[in-house]
Amino acid sequence: MNTEPPDREELLADIGDRIRAERHTRGWTQAQLGARCTLSAKAIAHAENGQTSLPLYYLAELCRGLGMTMSDLLSDDWVMPPRKSREPALTPRQAHILRVAASTGLPLPQVAARVGTTRQVVAARLSEAYRLLGVSHLPQGERRAAAARIAEERGLFDTVDSYAA
Structure with missing residues (x-):
C-alpha cells in the first residue's frame, strides 16, 4: 500500500x-x-x-x-463514464430564433421582426433546428413546441439569453 x-x-x-x-x-x-x-x-x-x-x-x-x-x-472507485454519442447542437442563432418563436407563438414575419432578420431566414433556421432535433416529421402545429421542449431538455437554451441577435 x-x-x-x-x-x-x-x-x-x-x-x-x-x-x-x-x-x-x-x-x-x-x-x-x-x-x-x-x-x-x-x-x-x-x-x-x-x-x-x-x-x-x-x-x-x-x-x-x-x-x-x-x-x-x-472517489477511488470513480471510473471514466462512457461518452455519449454526440448529439447535434443548435447554433446560438438557431436556439435564439427557436426560443423566440416557441415562447411567443407569433407568425414568422413577427418573429423575424423580433430577432432582426427576414422571414426567410427565420423559416430556414427553424427548419434546420427541427431537422437537427428530430421533429421535422411532426405536424406543423406541433413542431415548435416539441423542438423547444427537446432543446430545453438538452440544455441548448442555456446560453441563448446572452446571445445578441
Whole structure:
C-alpha cells in the first residue's frame, strides 16, 4: 500500500480530467456547465486543465452543476463514464430564433421582426433546428413546441439569453 501523498500537479490534473469527462459525457460545453454552476467557462477550463487549486466552494459548485456529489467525483472507485454519442447542437442563432418563436407563438414575419432578420431566414433556421432535433416529421402545429421542449431538455437554451441577435 502506497502511503506517500499524491503529487499535487498529478492530483489537480486527475480531478480536472474527471470534471472534463463528466462534462463531455453530458455533451455540455464549458459555458453550459458554467451556466449550471455559476462559474465562468474560463474557471472551468482552468480546473479541467489542472491549472489551479480549486477552492472547496468551486469544487462543490462544479459537482452541483454536474449533478453529482464531491465524494462521487473524488472517489477511488470513480471510473471514466462512457461518452455519449454526440448529439447535434443548435447554433446560438438557431436556439435564439427557436426560443423566440416557441415562447411567443407569433407568425414568422413577427418573429423575424423580433430577432432582426427576414422571414426567410427565420423559416430556414427553424427548419434546420427541427431537422437537427428530430421533429421535422411532426405536424406543423406541433413542431415548435416539441423542438423547444427537446432543446430545453438538452440544455441548448442555456446560453441563448446572452446571445445578441
